[in-house]
Amino acid sequence: MTRIHAKSCFFPLPQVLSTTSIRSNNRDKHQIAIRAIPVRTGLYTNANYDDDDQLELHTDENGYLTMAKKTSAAMKRPTMYDVAKLAGVSQPTVSRVLNENDTAVAISEETRSRVLAAIEKLGYRPNVLARSLRTQRTQTIALMIADISNGFYHPIARAVQDVARQRDYEVLISNSDHLYENERHFCQVVSRRPVDGVIMVPIHLTEHEIEDYFGKTQTPVSMLGSHLHMEGVDVVYVDDERATYEATRWMITERGYRDFGFIGVADDLPPGPRRFHGFRRAIDEFGLSFDQRFYVEGDFKMEGGAAAARTLLQSGALPRALFVCNDLMAIGAILTLQEAGVQVPDQVAVMGFDDIPEARIIRPMLTTIAQDPRDIGLKLASALFERLESETPIPTRIFESERRLVIRDSA
Amino acid sequence: MTRIHAKSCFFPLPQVLSTTSIRSNNRDKHQIAIRAIPVRTGLYTNANYDDDDQLELHTDENGYLTMAKKTSAAMKRPTMYDVAKLAGVSQPTVSRVLNENDTAVAISEETRSRVLAAIEKLGYRPNVLARSLRTQRTQTIALMIADISNGFYHPIARAVQDVARQRDYEVLISNSDHLYENERHFCQVVSRRPVDGVIMVPIHLTEHEIEDYFGKTQTPVSMLGSHLHMEGVDVVYVDDERATYEATRWMITERGYRDFGFIGVADDLPPGPRRFHGFRRAIDEFGLSFDQRFYVEGDFKMEGGAAAARTLLQSGALPRALFVCNDLMAIGAILTLQEAGVQVPDQVAVMGFDDIPEARIIRPMLTTIAQDPRDIGLKLASALFERLESETPIPTRIFESERRLVIRDSA
DNA sequence: TGTGGCTATGCATACGAATACATGCATTCG
DNA sequence: CGAATGCATGTATTCGTATGCATAGCCACA
Numbered sequence: 001m002t003r004i005h006a007k008s009c010f011f012p013l014p015q016v017l018s019t020t021s022i023r024s025n026n027r028d029k030h031q032i033a034i035r036a037i038p039v040r041t042g043l044y045t046n047a048n049y050d051d052d053d054q055l056e057l058h059t060d061e062n063g064y065l066t067m068a069k070k071t072s073a074a075m076k077r078p079t080m081y082d083v084a085k086l087a088g089v090s091q092p093t094v095s096r097v098l099n100e101n102d103t104a105v106a107i108s109e110e111t112r113s114r115v116l117a118a119i120e121k122l123g124y125r126p127n128v129l130a131r132s133l134r135t136q137r138t139q140t141i142a143l144m145i146a147d148i149s150n151g152f153y154h155p156i157a158r159a160v161q162d163v164a165r166q167r168d169y170e171v172l173i174s175n176s177d178h179l180y181e182n183e184r185h186f187c188q189v190v191s192r193r194p195v196d197g198v199i200m201v202p203i204h205l206t207e208h209e210i211e212d213y214f215g216k217t218q219t220p221v222s223m224l225g226s227h228l229h230m231e232g233v234d235v236v237y238v239d240d241e242r243a244t245y246e247a248t249r250w251m252i253t254e255r256g257y258r259d260f261g262f263i264g265v266a267d268d269l270p271p272g273p274r275r276f277h278g279f280r281r282a283i284d285e286f287g288l289s290f291d292q293r294f295y296v297e298g299d300f301k302m303e304g305g306a307a308a309a310r311t312l313l314q315s316g317a318l319p320r321a322l323f324v325c326n327d328l329m330a331i332g333a334i335l336t337l338q339e340a341g342v343q344v345p346d347q348v349a350v351m352g353f354d355d356i357p358e359a360r361i362i363r364p365m366l367t368t369i370a371q372d373p374r375d376i377g378l379k380l381a382s383a384l385f386e387r388l389e390s391e392t393p394i395p396t397r398i399f400e401s402e403r404r405l406v407i408r409d410s411a
Numbered sequence: 412m413t414r415i416h417a418k419s420c421f422f423p424l425p426q427v428l429s430t431t432s433i434r435s436n437n438r439d440k441h442q443i444a445i446r447a448i449p450v451r452t453g454l455y456t457n458a459n460y461d462d463d464d465q466l467e468l469h470t471d472e473n474g475y476l477t478m479a480k481k482t483s484a485a486m487k488r489p490t491m492y493d494v495a496k497l498a499g500v501s502q503p504t505v506s507r508v509l510n511e512n513d514t515a516v517a518i519s520e521e522t523r524s525r526v527l528a529a530i531e532k533l534g535y536r537p538n539v540l541a542r543s544l545r546t547q548r549t550q551t552i553a554l555m556i557a558d559i560s561n562g563f564y565h566p567i568a569r570a571v572q573d574v575a576r577q578r579d580y581e582v583l584i585s586n587s588d589h590l591y592e593n594e595r596h597f598c599q600v601v602s603r604r605p606v607d608g609v610i611m612v613p614i615h616l617t618e619h620e621i622e623d624y625f626g627k628t629q630t631p632v633s634m635l636g637s638h639l640h641m642e643g644v645d646v647v648y649v650d651d652e653r654a655t656y657e658a659t660r661w662m663i664t665e666r667g668y669r670d671f672g673f674i675g676v677a678d679d680l681p682p683g684p685r686r687f688h689g690f691r692r693a694i695d696e697f698g699l700s701f702d703q704r705f706y707v708e709g710d711f712k713m714e715g716g717a718a719a720a721r722t723l724l725q726s727g728a729l730p731r732a733l734f735v736c737n738d739l740m741a742i743g744a745i746l747t748l749q750e751a752g753v754q755v756p757d758q759v760a761v762m763g764f765d766d767i768p769e770a771r772i773i774r775p776m777l778t779t780i781a782q783d784p785r786d787i788g789l790k791l792a793s794a795l796f797e798r799l800e801s802e803t804p805i806p807t808r809i810f811e812s813e814r815r816l817v818i819r820d821s822a
Numbered sequence: 823t824g825t826g827g828c829t830a831t832g833c834a835t836a837c838g839a840a841t842a843c844a845t846g847c848a849t850t851c852g
Numbered sequence: 853c854g855a856a857t858g859c860a861t862g863t864a865t866t867c868g869t870a871t872g873c874a875t876a877g878c879c880a881c882a
Contacts, residue, residue, distance in 0.1 A: 080840095090862050090863080092839090095841085106861095131840075133544055133838080134838080134841080173584040175568070335771070335772065490868055492869095500832090510869095543837095544836095546871095
């Protein structure tokens with residue numbers, strides 16, 4: 001979309017031609033159309049013409065161009081300036097009407113109503129970009145979750161949105177799919193596109209990287225996960241080490257299982273090792289032995305759980321009880337075991353972690369450790385907004401969100 | 412955060428004091444601190460001072476203030492101007508180095524490398540707000556889905572993000588939860604915060620409203636749903652009327668069911684009535700009667716399906732086969748029926764619509780009509796980007812996405 | 823040696839809104 | 853009745869970037 005100033009289209013008066021416009025081989029029709037008409041030196045119209053504009057050309061009695069008006073202007077969004085013109089006031093006055101909180105500046109009732117009428121008539125909407133550029137605030141927070149397909153994160157997203165909307169903030173949701181590359185991409189995007197705050201579930205990101213991306217710009221951050229501790233970053237965590245410990249204990253003491261397997265995840269997915277540690281602690285405490293063959297890794301997804309179960313099946317032997325470090329994998333594992341004719345929980349008991357909606361769909365219903373994702377989301381968002389709204393620096397805070405064992409039928 | 416220009420803090424020379432600053436009862440320490448030092452008329456520093464800035468004040472031999480320097484400046488993000496200063500070039504030159512595509516403007520290798528080094532050293536990142544304000548493009552598209560908890564939408568979101576990332580666009584995801592209010596809110600947000608394009612799954616929005624929000628600004632839009640037809644708006648649809656028709660036919664001819672129930676949704680949720688229509692067409696075509704008692708409404712969610720099933724159970728009689736207009740409700744219904752001791756499919760057969768992942772978790776596995784949400788997402792995004800990138804207007808296009816009957820165990 | 827062209831860069835401005843500062847007028851106060 | 857004050861508004865500037873236009877230096881050509 002070439003833009004041409006009317007003045008640069010003038011032909012017979014070289015002094016108003018820029019070198020650029022002489023040299024350009026820009027030969028579009030409007031330039032030619034305007035060229036046919038002489039223009040007085042100094043005539044300058046503020047308008048820009050796009051390639052597909054229809055121009056209406058006015059000339060004076062001597063044949064000089066006096067006005068070139070767009071007849072087919074692609075309707076541009078009205079600005080405060082348009083509103084101001086229509087209301088017969090200045091642009092800042094419009095701004096003041098809109099931002100009543102402007103330090104005690106009064107606007108007369110009459111002006112206010114005229115401005116509001118003009119806004120209404122033009123359908124004016126403030127341009128958030130311009131406002132943000134000026135105020136250095138975007139009224140936007142960014143949320144990065146680890147897996148949009150995992151029902152665990154939905155209530156978190158909802159809760160964050162609820163809190164944000166209440167404060168008139170928008171939420172930019174992003175989904176990392178547990179991939180380091182996506183996490184980094186998120187940080188990059190967010191550090192270029194200023195947001196006022198960040199909530200995230202970092203899996204692979206290191207403290208150093210997070211500091212790198214957000215420390216410099218002082219962007220408030222709150223995160224889910226107990227593996228990171230950073231100055232000035234609020235953390236919400238669930239004590240999953242203890243949760244798996246207690247759940248494993250329960251399986252041992254209440255259900256009498258002694259022969260365990262574990263479906264975990266790679267070491268670079270922090271909650272996995274932590275949960276395994278709690279599991280292992282209980283096993284060791286009871287002096288049970290743990291057969292390394294029964295430790296298999298998945299990827300937090302249903303298919304990963306299914307693959308892990310296939311691995312176990314192929315190994316020939318099965319543990320009596322299987323602790324799976326999240327529900328999605330637990331479900332994948334159960335379905336695979338059942339397909340292979342293995343009875344759950346009679347032959348293999350399965351314990352999950354999260355309590356996502358699907359845990360109540362599968363038969364047998366999944367015994368699992370329930371987290372409270374809505375609570376997590378609310379805590380994350382509240383902490384962030386406290387930071388956003390606080391005048392004074394707030395010391396790092398750590399919030400624990402509760403979890404509890406939900407006993408159903410699978411273990 | 413009060414900002415004070417150094418010049419307005421001058422005390423002994425009234426002529427440089429603004430009326431505002433004389434009158435204001437702003438008595439913060441920095442104003443006072445600077446006031447103690449005389450300033451020559453005309454001295455003006457470009458810097459703004461925040462309340463918590465530490466100032467380093469320099470005076471000349473006569474005791475006049477010559478310089479006020481921030482010592483504790485909260486590190487601001489560097490701008491092109493900072494880069495330019497460091498590299499010893501002008502700001503536009505930096506801009507040109509960054510945007511190599513700038514119409515054939517050449518930059519010498521030496522300058523380029525100096526600029527790049529400065530960028531590296533300062534950790535400069537372009538400010539997307541400023542860029543967008545200038546270019547009128549945001550490199551962002553907005554996506555509104557109807558229910559983040561419904562697995563049907565996840566592949567759509569992923570596909571849209573995949574396409575967008577490939578073109579270096581960001582995606583703003585929003586979730587309407589099927590609520591009209593949220594849909595309108597989305598439109599308002601998006602029409603204030605300019606995005607380059609919009610993809611949405613409008614449920615309640617009317618063509619008139621959509622035209623109102625996006626028509627004026629010429630924002631390219633593509634939508635999922637066959638109930639809307641708008642000039643210049645691409646639509647992807649699944650022929651769900653026909654899909655339910657065929658599936659119902661199949662239940663009649665292949666399974667021999669004659670006595671049907673239907674769990675639908677309120678008339679203002681368009682896909683519902685459409686699906687009911689296809690269902691009804693098959694029923695009528697085979698001359699079967701349809702007992703109105705067996706038509707119950709839900710809300711597209713699992714709990715809605717459960718509630719609908721409870722209504723049916725309470726009514727005393729049950730149909731032999733139940734067509735549920737989406738999987739989430741179908742699953743809710745099956746679980747409720749099973750809880751009540753009803754055998755699925757032996758007493759009541761259940762057919763769903765969508766084929767979400769949960770359809771394979773529930774037992775019996777859900778017989779359903781599979782849509783291809785990834786395909787839908789790809790089509791939506793491709794259509795949008797074609798429009799975004801096209802120089803010339805593109806006529807309205809309508810894409811059909813395939814669906815197919817997936818026969819499992821529930822019907 | 824002047825003219826024109828090219829290369830590499832600088833200068834000025836615009837995007838839309840918020841805000842520091844200025845001002846005209848009416849009011850108040852001594 | 854003049855000076856200070858407050859109200860309602862206008863003017864100028866700013867945010868960070870992209871870009872239209874200008875220009876300095878060089879080279880080629882006549």
